[in-house]
Amino acid sequence: MKNNMTKTTPLDAMEQTTGVPTEENQIAIDANIEAIYYGKFRAVRQSHVPIRKGEITGFIGPSGCGKSTVLRSLNRMNDLIPTFKMKGHVHFMGQDIYDPAIDPVVVRRHIGMVFQQPNPFAMSIYDNVAFGLKINRFKGDVNQRVEEALREAALWDEVKDKLHSSGLALSGGQQQRLCIARAIAPNPTVLLMDEPCSALDPIATRKVEKLMHELKKHYTVAIVTHNMQQAQRVADTTAFFSVDISDGERCGYLVEMGKTEELFEDPKQELTRKYIRGEFS
Amino acid sequence: MKLDPFCAEQGGSGEPCAPSFLEILCDRGFRWLTFAAGGIVISLGLYIIFEIGSAAVPAMKDNGLGFFVSTTWDVARNEFGILAEIWGTLYSSLLALLLGGFFGVSIAIFFTQGYLNHRVAQVFRSIIQLLAAIPSVVYGLWGIYVVIPALRPVASWLNEHFGFIPFFGTKLSGPGLAPAVIVLAIMILPTVAAISQDAFKQIPYKVKEAAYGMGTTRREAIMLVMLPTAANGIMGALVLGFGRALGETMALAMLIGNANQISLSLFSPAKTLASLLASNFPEAGAVEVSALMYAAVALLIITVGVNALGAFIMSRSKRQEAI
Numbered sequence: 318m319k320n321n322m323t324k325t326t327p328l329d330a331m332e333q334t335t336g337v338p339t340e341e342n343q344i345a346i347d348a349n350i351e352a353i354y355y356g357k358f359r360a361v362r363q364s365h366v367p368i369r370k371g372e373i374t375g376f377i378g379p380s381g382c383g384k385s386t387v388l389r390s391l392n393r394m395n396d397l398i399p400t401f402k403m404k405g406h407v408h409f410m411g412q413d414i415y416d417p418a419i420d421p422v423v424v425r426r427h428i429g430m431v432f433q434q435p436n437p438f439a440m441s442i443y444d445n446v447a448f449g450l451k452i453n454r455f456k457g458d459v460n461q462r463v464e465e466a467l468r469e470a471a472l473w474d475e476v477k478d479k480l481h482s483s484g485l486a487l488s489g490g491q492q493q494r495l496c497i498a499r500a501i502a503p504n505p506t507v508l509l510m511d512e513p514c515s516a517l518d519p520i521a522t523r524k525v526e527k528l529m530h531e532l533k534k535h536y537t538v539a540i541v542t543h544n545m546q547q548a549q550r551v552a553d554t555t556a557f558f559s560v561d562i563s564d565g566e567r568c569g570y571l572v573e574m575g576k577t578e579e580l581f582e583d584p585k586q587e588l589t590r591k592y593i594r595g596e597f598s
Numbered sequence: 599m600k601l602d603p604f605c606a607e608q609g610g611s612g613e614p615c616a617p618s619f620l621e622i623l624c625d626r627g628f629r630w631l632t633f634a635a636g637g638i639v640i641s642l643g644l645y646i647i648f649e650i651g652s653a654a655v656p657a658m659k660d661n662g663l664g665f666f667v668s669t670t671w672d673v674a675r676n677e678f679g680i681l682a683e684i685w686g687t688l689y690s691s692l693l694a695l696l697l698g699g700f701f702g703v704s705i706a707i708f709f710t711q712g713y714l715n716h717r718v719a720q721v722f723r724s725i726i727q728l729l730a731a732i733p734s735v736v737y738g739l740w741g742i743y744v745v746i747p748a749l750r751p752v753a754s755w756l757n758e759h760f761g762f763i764p765f766f767g768t769k770l771s772g773p774g775l776a777p778a779v780i781v782l783a784i785m786i787l788p789t790v791a792a793i794s795q796d797a798f799k800q801i802p803y804k805v806k807e808a809a810y811g812m813g814t815t816r817r818e819a820i821m822l823v824m825l826p827t828a829a830n831g832i833m834g835a836l837v838l839g840f841g842r843a844l845g846e847t848m849a850l851a852m853l854i855g856n857a858n859q860i861s862l863s864l865f866s867p868a869k870t871l872a873s874l875l876a877s878n879f880p881e882a883g884a885v886e887v888s889a890l891m892y893a894a895v896a897l898l899i900i901t902v903g904v905n906a907l908g909a910f911i912m913s914r915s916k917r918q919e920a921i
Contacts, residue, residue: 397807424813425810427813429811429813432807432811436802436807438826439826439827440826449812449813452812452813452822499812500811500812503813
């Protein structure tokens with residue numbers, strides 16, 4: 318992992334090894350989940366979720382279907398939960414990130430995350446964005462990188478005159494874009510977004526959605542959303558998860574995954590069709 | 599059949615009904631009871647302040663404000679001053695705060711930041727809280743029989759080799775500032791640790807997630823994110839711990855040596871306001887009692903001021919949390 322790191326973008330590095338882009342090296346994260354447990358409770362069963370490079374992948378499904386759990390297992394955020402246990406492999410840049418030799422801290426530095434609730438640190442806007450640069454020992458021009466990240470997050474014009482006031486003084490939508498700027502400042506390969514708009518009003522939501530289309534030019538994005546219209550608006554590929562309550566347990570799994578238009582217009586599974594029609598949620 | 603919907607007499611019919619006369623009486627009575635309880639406590643506090651203040655009036659007339667800048671305490675000539683005691687109180691409390699504050703905050707981090715299994719942390723937390731239950735006089739005895747003998751060789755070595763540094767300028771002949779400060783630090787530790795733990799626990803989970811989501815190591819998450827976020831609460835913990843140290847009496851009277859002098863040396867004996875009161879009261883005549891009351895007023899002003907500051911900082915941190 319470390320060797321690949323030294324190159325400018327790890328995505329290019331992977332392509333260089335094989336030359337022409339093939340189906341296989343178009344995948345940024347290849348998650349082969351056998352099962353995810355919280356203690357004895359099996360939260361997710363057999364699901365294969367490939368995240369395609371340079372695209373936005375949307376995760377949709379009813380509550381309790383494990384879509385957030387799957388997303389959070391892609392950068393080992395779930396390791397914060399002591400009872401979490403993962404069976405399976407998640408391949409990223411040619412490595413299994415669940416290999417015991419891999420430090421989850423490094424994984425999270427390459428695969429950034431934006432959360433449901435805007436969660437800026439109790440520090441200035443500038444320091445929030447520079448945070449990732451600091452912990453990654455960034456050697457370049459910090460001011461410039463902070464400005465770039467804030468511009469990429471479509472927040473620069475609103476905050477350029479108050480960079481040193483508290484990040485917590487911003488509105489909810491601005492805070493969420495600040496969190497996006499903070500996540501992308503250290504140049505991660507993949508950006509995971511866990512229902513990033515669910516705490517925002519419709520106008521702020523639109524801004525963040527518009528921003529996502531810009532983000533995918535530089536980053537691979539995976540987003541969990543409760544909102545099917547949002548998935549249709551932003552996602553290139555959509556993964557539909559559902560929850561199986563047949564054995565008296567509630568276990569999430571991937572039902573089907575495909576190009577967003579195909580999945581919404583012509584789903585292969587009956588369950589997907591029902592969900593899209595709004596027959597259950 | 600509905601007669602009057604707001605009448606109390608209709609209970610039991612399955613319809614909503616007004617509270618009965620008895621219920622209203624109980625409600626009123628309960629309210630007066632709480633008022634009375636609160637009123638008694640407040641008036642008791644005011645009465646104590648009034649009583650101490652009026653007993654101090656003769657000394658205030660005799661000594662004036664010079665009381666605060668003089669270091670003489672001469673019963674034979676009726677000359678009194680508490681500068682040395684004010685110095686001793688602030689100096690010993692500040693040193694105890696440095697020591698107890700460092701360990702208290704470290705303990706709070708250790709208990710709340712996932713270093714320990716939840717249940718083990720609970721056990722440790724109870725043990726720290728038990729420190730607060732040990733009587734002051736027991737701390738004093740422990741200081742005399744354990745801390746002072748243990749400190750003596752260390753102190754004489756430091757004095758021999760580093761005597762040019764003012765802190766080690768004198769020998770430890772027995773009781774003195776150093777043993778008093780160590781014991782005092784242990785006594786304020788539970789306060790600082792408990793309130794700092796609360797400050798850390800008040801940090802929302804999403805802040806922790808944000809830190810680790812950025813790829814911080816545990817040390818980075820704690821030092822760069824959790825500590826600054828909890829800073830206000832920790833500040834309040836330190837101020838309240840300081841307030842406790844200022845007023846501590848028994849253990850200090852036993853350990854600090856009760857010498858009426860101002861010295862930077864950690865090994866020289868000193869005196870605090872509280873230890874002055876405790877050791878001089880039993881044999882004081884009328885004039886000295888009034889001077890002691892004046893000293894008590896000074897101590898009261900210092901501790902009330904510090905506690906008010908602590909409460910203010912804590913309330914500010916709670917308000918920030920709400921935003």
